[in-house]
Amino acid sequence: MKKVLFCLSIFLFACGIYSANAQSIIEADEDHNFNDFYKKDQVVGREAMPYAYLREADVVWEHLIWRTIDFREKFNQFFYFPTDPTKDTQGRKNLCNVLMEAWERGDIEGYETDDMFSSNILDYSTRMSQMTKTDTMIVYEYDEYGDETASHAQVIAENFKPAEVYSLKMKEAWYIDKQDTRQKVRILAIALVYNFCRERGEDGRQCDPVEICWFPMNDMRVRNVLVKALAYDEHNDHAERSYDDIFIDRYFDSFCTRESNVMNRSISNYLTGTDAILESQRIEDEIWNIESDMWEY
Numbered sequence: 001m002k003k004v005l006f007c008l009s010i011f012l013f014a015c016g017i018y019s020a021n022a023q024s025i026i027e028a029d030e031d032h033n034f035n036d037f038y039k040k041d042q043v044v045g046r047e048a049m050p051y052a053y054l055r056e057a058d059v060v061w062e063h064l065i066w067r068t069i070d071f072r073e074k075f076n077q078f079f080y081f082p083t084d085p086t087k088d089t090q091g092r093k094n095l096c097n098v099l100m101e102a103w104e105r106g107d108i109e110g111y112e113t114d115d116m117f118s119s120n121i122l123d124y125s126t127r128m129s130q131m132t133k134t135d136t137m138i139v140y141e142y143d144e145y146g147d148e149t150a151s152h153a154q155v156i157a158e159n160f161k162p163a164e165v166y167s168l169k170m171k172e173a174w175y176i177d178k179q180d181t182r183q184k185v186r187i188l189a190i191a192l193v194y195n196f197c198r199e200r201g202e203d204g205r206q207c208d209p210v211e212i213c214w215f216p217m218n219d220m221r222v223r224n225v226l227v228k229a230l231a232y233d234e235h236n237d238h239a240e241r242s243y244d245d246i247f248i249d250r251y252f253d254s255f256c257t258r259e260s261n262v263m264n265r266s267i268s269n270y271l272t273g274t275d276a277i278l279e280s281q282r283i284e285d286e287i288w289n290i291e292s293d294m295w296e297y
Contacts, residue, residue, distance in 0.1 A: 043230060048223035048244050051186065054177070062175040065287065066114075066258035066266070068193075069168040075253040078232045083163035091230075095243055096162040096192055098229040099215060099222075108222045110213030114171045114189050122213050131212065133158040133197055135205070160194070167193040169211060170254065174287055176294075183291035187217045187247055217247070256280040 071080035082089040085097055093101075102108045104124050112120040134157055141150045169191040176183050191214045197207040215222050226244040233239035246252060257280065258266040267276050 042240050043228050043242070046227055046242075048220060048227040050220065051218075058178045059175050060178045061290070062173055063287070064260040065172050065174060065256055065283070067170050067172070067254045067256050069170065069252050069254045071166050071168070073253055078234075079168065079252070080166070081232070092232060093229055094162065095168070095229075095231075096165040098225060098243065099192065100162060100212075102222075102225040103213075103215075108215060108219065108225055110215060111189075112213065114191070114214050116189060116214055116216050127213060128160050131160040131194060131196065131210075164195045165192050165212075166195055167209065169193055169257075171214075174290075176291070181294070185250075189214045189216050189218075190247075191215070256283045259283050 069076055069079065071077065079095045081094055082092060083094065085093060099108070103110050106124075110122045110124070110127065111117075112122050134155055137154050137156055138151055139154045140148055141152075143149050170187060171189045172185055172187045174183065174185050192212045193209045194212050195207050196210040197205055217223065223244050226247070227242045229243050231241055231243055231246055233241050241251075255277075257268070267279050271279050
């Protein structure tokens with residue numbers, strides 16, 4: 001009797017494994033997704049965790065900082081790649097495509113400046129038309145003998161390319177919370193910077209960094225878009241690290257370009273070259289030293 005029960009249990013166990021495998025194959029066949037060997041649904045319906053409530057009376061010190069994240073730096077390249085969403089992307093999107101697609105769908109709002117008042121809201125279609133590049137090309141005409149007969153200038157329009165967004169500007173507030181006497185930081189807004197090139201008459205083609213728009217990070221709609229987009233982790237392909245997690249954990253390399261000051265100017269307005277780099281580092285050092293300078297031993 002024991003042998004019969006043992007054999008029956010083995011048979012039922014084998015049938016269960018077979019049915020589970022068959023179910024997985026059927027589900028993959030129905031979804032037409034043969035790239036994964038297990039179902040990935042951790043980011044489906046995921047929402048960003050709201051910031052902790054902060055009273056005005058608990059903020060005893062505050063300082064605004066503007067900084068830039070350069071996507072071309074090796075540490076920040078997960079923001080930039082993949083540049084072409086139509087090719088093999090392994091289910092990933094770069095930060096520019098994530099934000100621009102959400103803005104185009106109307107899921108989030110873009111603002112003209114980092115003040116982000118309702119009067120500064122930008123329309124996606126209008127802004128994209130402003131980001132269109134134009135180049136002038138001389139077209140030559142030849143006769144049947146190969147001799148040049150005429151020439152004319154032809155204007156060629158080039159639409160916005162996410163691959164030419166090389167950096168990100170960030171506005172953040174550093175503050176001291178009286179409740180736990182700690183220095184904290186809150187990212188207020190981010191802006192994609194486009195390498196905008198155009199003809200400048202006799203000077204030829206000139207490229208300038210142009211802010212596309214500012215996205216408020218205090219808006220949960222923006223964070224809910226970022227929390228559903230996964231960035232590449234070079235140490236673990238299974239790491240569920242979203243762009244929202246990256247900004248909260250400050251997993252990026254950046255440099256300071258401006259601090260709140262009486263003249264409301266950036267570092268580039270009064271310093272250049274090595275002096276500007278040293279000034280940026282001085283501001284960073286002052287921010288980091290404020291918390292430790294509050295204590296006496």
